[in-house]
Amino acid sequence: MEKIENEDNGLIQSQKSLYLKFKRINRLFKVHFSSLILYFLSASILIIIWIYNLITGQLSEQLYQIYGSFGIPWTIFLSSFVLISLIPIGIQIYIYSLFLINGTRCLKQAKGKKESKNALYRGLVPYIKNFYTFFSRYSKKSRNLSMLVKYFLIINFALGYLSFLILAGILDFEIIKSFHILFMSTLSLLMLASWVINLLTSISIGRKTVKWEKLFVSLEDWGQELKDLSTSNFDNEEFS
Amino acid sequence: MSSSRRSKFEIWAEVLEFCLRVKRTQTWLLRETRLKTSMIRETLQFLMSRNLIQQINDDDLVKYLTTVRGEEVLKQFYTLINDYFDLNQ
Numbered sequence: 001m002e003k004i005e006n007e008d009n010g011l012i013q014s015q016k017s018l019y020l021k022f023k024r025i026n027r028l029f030k031v032h033f034s035s036l037i038l039y040f041l042s043a044s045i046l047i048i049i050w051i052y053n054l055i056t057g058q059l060s061e062q063l064y065q066i067y068g069s070f071g072i073p074w075t076i077f078l079s080s081f082v083l084i085s086l087i088p089i090g091i092q093i094y095i096y097s098l099f100l101i102n103g104t105r106c107l108k109q110a111k112g113k114k115e116s117k118n119a120l121y122r123g124l125v126p127y128i129k130n131f132y133t134f135f136s137r138y139s140k141k142s143r144n145l146s147m148l149v150k151y152f153l154i155i156n157f158a159l160g161y162l163s164f165l166i167l168a169g170i171l172d173f174e175i176i177k178s179f180h181i182l183f184m185s186t187l188s189l190l191m192l193a194s195w196v197i198n199l200l201t202s203i204s205i206g207r208k209t210v211k212w213e214k215l216f217v218s219l220e221d222w223g224q225e226l227k228d229l230s231t232s233n234f235d236n237e238e239f240s
Numbered sequence: 241m242s243s244s245r246r247s248k249f250e251i252w253a254e255v256l257e258f259c260l261r262v263k264r265t266q267t268w269l270l271r272e273t274r275l276k277t278s279m280i281r282e283t284l285q286f287l288m289s290r291n292l293i294q295q296i297n298d299d300d301l302v303k304y305l306t307t308v309r310g311e312e313v314l315k316q317f318y319t320l321i322n323d324y325f326d327l328n329q
Contacts, residue, residue, distance in 0.1 A: 014315060018318055018325065124257075215320075215325075218320055222320060
């Protein structure tokens with residue numbers, strides 16, 4: 001029903017190009033989202049184990065040997081800071097999750113209903129709608145989405161230092177063969193790895209967000225052009 | 241999970257795309273776009289007034305189909321978006 005005879009139809013080519021670009025963008029957001037989740041989970045588990053070990057006194061002696069009297073206060077300060085830093089990570093997870101759920105559904109729709117390679121792609125306009133909703137939900141008059149994404153980038157960057165500090169602190173312990181310390185080292189390495197991935201994707205998204213915001217102004221202009229279209233000079237072609 | 245407030249250009253592009261090469265009834269459009277009846281009527285009226293969509297009587301049913309002009313407008317829409325999603329820039 002939706003097949004066309006001319007394979008060089010510009011609309012199909014345009015849709016195909018856009019579909020592929022949307023797939024790549026969705027993949028970028030998926031990687032970013034996955035790195036946020038991984039960081040959040042590994043940091044949360046690490047902090048829980050760390051606090052448990054502190055309370056049960058398993059780490060007190062080692063901390064005193066390395067840091068002296070400042071060992072426990074320093075550890076409490078670091079742990080609290082990491083806990084607080086999980087809040088902006090959690091906010092980012094919430095913001096991106098809705099966007100991803102809707103976007104992935106639209107792309108599946110675009111892929112699923114095609115009966116042949118020359119058929120139209122459905123689901124692309126809903127994907128753009130999803131994008132627009134995402135932007136307008138988090139953009140306010142005093143702050144647009146690209147600024148918000150920049151704040152997230154700065155926070156994510158700072159989290160890297162925390163991850164390094166935690167890893168360095170854990171590796172200071174001589175009893176590396178202890179299961180607890182080994183597990184905590186693995187978790188902090190995971191934190192670090194997910195932080196690196198997150199930083200790279202944050203930078204990429206940040207750059208693109210600035211450009212995408214201009215798109216919506218252009219789309220509003222497109223809408224205005226439609227409104228200004230004259231009602232004369234209409235096509236006389238008939239479709240049966 | 242769509243936004244309660246949608247911009248007009250989204251709605252126009254969506255209806256133009258839905259009616260491209262396939263005749264659709266108003267009921268079908270209502271279901272797919274999840275718009276209110278008054279809004280879909282207003283949209284169809286607007287698009288018909290700009291000759292982007294035409295009304296067709298098909299077996300006693302009123303259906304809508306995107307015109308050639310409407311298809312051109314939709315192509316412009318996609319071209320515009322393609323430029324902004326060029327990942328190499």
